[in-house]
Amino acid sequence: MSTRPTMADVAAAAGVSTMSVSYTFNQPRRVSDATKQRVRAAAARLGYTGPHRAAQSLRSGRTNNLGVVLTEKLTYSFENAQARAFLSGIAEACLDTDTGLVLLPNSRKGVDLDRVRDAHVDGFVLWTTAVDDPVLEIAVGTGKPICIQGGPRYPGTQLVGIDDLEAAQAIGAVGLRGAHRPAVISFPRDRDRVGEIVLGPDPAAATFPVTSARLAGYRRAVVDAGFDWADIPVAFVPTNARTEGARAATALQRDYEVDTVLASSDDLALGVLDIGGGVAVTGWDDSDVAEAAGLTTVAQSLYDQGHDAARWVLGSLREIPPAEWSLKVRTSTRLS
Structure with a gap:
């Protein structure tokens, strides 16, 4: 009966350390191009497809996924320019930390609330919502870090946004x-x-x-x-x-x-x-x-706000800086 090749098998075949194999798959910026090529060639010969993510999660307690909870229907995140900018900032932070992005709808009832409660994620970023949104209590109840764009302020969460x-x-x-x-x-x-x-x-x-x-x-x-x-x-x-x-x-x-x-x-x-x-x-x-x-x-930059929110939730930003805003005065208003 064949067994799944291990990281140690790949390391031996490539003539490198097990740590180099781990870095190649998990933190590729930490190894040289030559080492990456040797590791990937050896992995291809052995049929090794990478670390077993479920096993990694069980060992580390982390999923390497970030949940984004939307107040609107999911299509809003693609239709609205500012929602797209916010999600782009989040996605960039996820890219920097090798984190997956999980979009969660929020109808504030039934299966949507269950999805948030059971989400296989390390934390949540919430698009602005109402003070009486039941998802707030459910998200906080997971014990995971949470950042909300635009509010509300809610115990156990962080806030990002302008005044x-x-x-x-x-x-x-x-x-x-x-x-x-x-x-x-x-x-x-x-x-x-x-x-x-x-x-x-x-x-x-x-x-x-x-x-x-x-x-x-x-x-x-x-x-x-x-x-x-x-x-x-x-x-x-x-x-x-x-x-x-x-x-x-x-x-x-x-x-x-x-x-x-x-x-x-x-x-x-x-x-x-x-x-x-x-x-x-x-x-x-x-x-x-x-x-x-x-x-x-x-x-205002909703891209920056999304980027900061995700970085804080993922632990790569200790404190969220104040979000900046300015006025752009153009021809749609009167001069006096």
Whole structure:
């Protein structure tokens, strides 16, 4: 009965140490090209395909996999430019540490929660979610390291992201120059994702922390500009999509004759520009299309945030640095 060749067999056949074989398969940067060629040639002759990953995991307690839990459906990670940037940063960190990437959907019920609980991963990176998301308790209950982009702050987790309130107040001040009838197009208020227009909603009532913080910043900017927040129409959209921005802007212009819109994302802001009407508009994220569209927006690097989040979870970064943001003022807003 034939047996599976071992790392020691390959080392003997290649005339190198067992450690050199291990490095060739697990940390190839630590051995010379010549040694790698000898080891791989010997492995091919013997039919050795590499270390047995399941056995390695049992011995080390590590899986060499990182779980990424999305608030949105899985397709969002491929459709949305900023989600793609965030995942690219995570993927780069995984590449640097020879780690696999496991994408996990999060419908907040049933099998999706079981997937997170039972995931064969060493830790989790979570896309921003609501404060009452049951996946938070389940992920923390695994005892594995967890980093959340954009919040919420939750015991036993780390956070990566910018100061959304401060940035919203700053972009709001720019967007409101020369405004007479301003409005806001916002991310969903809570997990129900109801699309509706509400006058002067309480930011603290939003259970998505990013929504809450940006509304609070917009409210400060509105008050500073001499408006009453209670009079400001805020259109909550069910999803962050350009079509939703256009739909919300159409309703705001029709029912409130708005001349300025503070939008929670570039996609939503581009939807406003799509329907025209001469409305001043601000976005958020400085996506690739923002500059070409002349969009005034908040710039942040979700790639860097994903990279830092993954490195922290995987143990190659001791402390996550503060995420940076800046304003990009362009032609979509008034000069004064």
